[in-house]
Amino acid sequence: MKDTPIPIPITPWRYSILKPKPSPPERLFLVEPPHGCNYFPDRRASTLFVDPRYPKDRRLQTFLVENGFRRSGEHLYRPHCRNCRACVPVRIPVAEFQPRRSQRRVWRKNRDLTSRILSPKFRDEHFQLYYRYLDARHPEGGMANPTPAQYLDFLTADWVEAMFVEFRLGDRLLGVGVLDCLDNGLSAVYTFFDPDYPERSLGVYAILWSIHEARRVNLDWLYLGYWIETLPRMCYKNEYRPQERFWEGKWEKASF
Template structure:
């Protein structure tokens, strides 16, 4: 396997932070020309890196350390009462793994989700090119989990990467009119279940930011592990 010390990293220019007002963000990302495989991607995830489209990155914001990598140890995870209710409430849905989401049906679901939930974010307004580049299949590890109603209507897509050491939850989008189903929570629960069935130890949730209300849902999955000063520490 490649020595992580040999990988060239590039730094972005400071830009407006997507999560905290009045702050600038800086990221480092892996040289796009560097050959990436599942083993390397898995090791980088253990070091707090994340995938967005074809790029692997992590925050590098100087004095600000607000973005903390988070993951769920699936062997010890137990659903709380609300999560059990969510799981039971959605047993009527059909789960499948799709080979591609490059269709008009999938894009329209994504566009409705962004317009309803993230009209103030940097992914608005949605475009087909942005959709394809952001949620592309990379290095043969990406899976697209679909949830449909019995009549075939598409309700949710969870984009996740199957690593050597777990699943990485890349992005989830769903029909915004079905709030009562808690489909975002259901997507994480399904990935925990898939990882457990495959004997994979973790589900990586990306970054938790204490001051960002949109990130607070990640602390509902217990126990949770946070990468702090290079060590994964468990929070119960």
């Protein structure tokens, strides 16, 4: 089945942002046909994609992320399920963030790590860590046994302004965080880390580092992707407070 193009109603000021030159397409979005849901086996899912032919840049990505979209590879997308609204975008106002006691412990525990920001390109050392991470943490998922091409297709895009952040213990690579740079914040795309160091809580540390970095460069938000209330593996996102959730077309402070 082919993706179905749909029109998007946009106000004049939004259209001035999105309008490409010299010949704008009539439609910006494509709807993926219903398919099995990755989170709920008994449900059908559908996704709204930005037309791959549409020119993309940081300004457009910022606007769309502010409206609940995410990036995967070259694609900007948002869940578009007919009878389900379980996937809720979340973001952290970095200036207001207050680490919890357990998060402060993680930060102190990893004081011996060094971080380095790199350009988004293939590095074999990163790929080998990514492969080990998926094999240990997600062996049954559709991402298992990736190829280098699949790795790049998932994490990078020709148009995006992204960075790969290394975390090292001496010379040993312990983790990599992939972040997109937006006009008003950072968007966490993916983090992978050495599964042999569970005591370091490297996933938590990567989020804390990203909050600190966004604050350091005077950005407003860290976007953490989608949160699903009933899914245990998403519960960790509740630990970063205060936070806002995108619901019914607007961002609202989350209550706990």
